[in-house]
Amino acid sequence: MLHAYWAQLMRTFVRSQLGIMVFALGLCSASSLFINAYASEAYGAAPSNIKEHLDRLVLAYPNTIDRHDGKFLFMKNGTRFPISDNKTNKTFDELLAKPDIDDMFYVPYPAGSEPAQPARNSDPGRVRFEPLFVAMYGDCTKHEAVKNLRTIKWLPKHVGGSVTITRINGVDKALEAVSRELDELPNDLIKYLKPIAGTYNCRAIAGTNNKSMHAYAAAIDINSKFSNYWRWSSGSKRAPIWRNQIPIQIVHIFERHGFIWGGYWYHYDTMHFEYRPELLPSKGSAG
Numbered sequence: 042m043l044h045a046y047w048a049q050l051m052r053t054f055v056r057s058q059l060g061i062m063v064f065a066l067g068l069c070s071a072s073s074l075f076i077n078a079y080a081s082e083a084y085g086a087a088p089s090n091i092k093e094h095l096d097r098l099v100l101a102y103p104n105t106i107d108r109h110d111g112k113f114l115f116m117k118n119g120t121r122f123p124i125s126d127n128k129t130n131k132t133f134d135e136l137l138a139k140p141d142i143d144d145m146f147y148v149p150y151p152a153g154s155e156p157a158q159p160a161r162n163s164d165p166g167r168v169r170f171e172p173l174f175v176a177m178y179g180d181c182t183k184h185e186a187v188k189n190l191r192t193i194k195w196l197p198k199h200v201g202g203s204v205t206i207t208r209i210n211g212v213d214k215a216l217e218a219v220s221r222e223l224d225e226l227p228n229d230l231i232k233y234l235k236p237i238a239g240t241y242n243c244r245a246i247a248g249t250n251n252k253s254m255h256a257y258a259a260a261i262d263i264n265s266k267f268s269n270y271w272r273w274s275s276g277s278k279r280a281p282i283w284r285n286q287i288p289i290q291i292v293h294i295f296e297r298h299g300f301i302w303g304g305y306w307y308h309y310d311t312m313h314f315e316y317r318p319e320l321l322p323s324k325g326s327a328g
């Protein structure tokens with residue numbers, strides 16, 4: 042009787058140990074799958090159509106960029122920047138913090154497409170090779186960017202006030218053209234556009250050391266009341282849940298004049314538009 046009891050106890054013990062082992066093995070392989078999924082995210086390789094992107098980059102800034110030869114980007118003032126740092130194993134954080142020129146094109150900007158939850162870490166335009174933008178617009182911490190500011194009227198038909206924006210690369214003229222078109226929109230869309238939340242601001246992007254496009258006076262935030270921002274998302278910091286209230290008609294108008302929209306980013310900022318014509322289909326092209 043006692044023997045049977047011990048035998049039963051041993052069987053139960055072995056079974057439960059086996060259960061724990063199987064469970065632990067399962068947990069290990071699940072977590073290694075999880076780790077592998079993140080480890081396989083290596084950034085830094087140039088996209089296969091990099092030449093096309095570089096051609097477009099030169100065309101986008103005819104006043105400041107002279108040419109490229111595939112290895113270097115030559116500025117009109119004589120400085121040159123290497124296209125690649127030859128690193129192809131960057132983490133996403135490294136891609137953002139220290140990109141080279143080809144990294145700026147790591148994902149295509151979905152111009153004109155229906156807004157929707159972007160793919161993981163798809164932030165077209167959010168990766169910027171800072172020395173290029175400083176060379177074009179000036180370093181705001183040295184009071185260079187401020188010299189190029191111009192004040193323009195914003196939505197004059199709707200008394201939108203005025204905004205200051207850079208003159209470099211004709212961003213002021215582009216924003217005036219945007220304002221003229223927005224001014225013709227139906228009244229129910231005007232609430233998204235005024236009061237604006239800001240243009241020039243010599244600051245780094247929240248949580249980083251990188252300069253925001255606002256530091257170059259080449260970006261505008263429309264009415265913050267209807268804005269959604271990934272850092273305020275109900276999801277986690279690693280997996281923000283995408284939200285947007287900005288109507289697509291507004292996005293189309295900005296894009297027509299060289300501005301990209303922060304609503305197409307995984308790390309979204311839906312009130313944000315910045316002048317990045319190199320990411321948009323060039324004017325007159327089929328795209």
Ligand SMILES: [Zn+2]
Binds near residue numbers: 261262
């Ligand atoms: Zn902004």
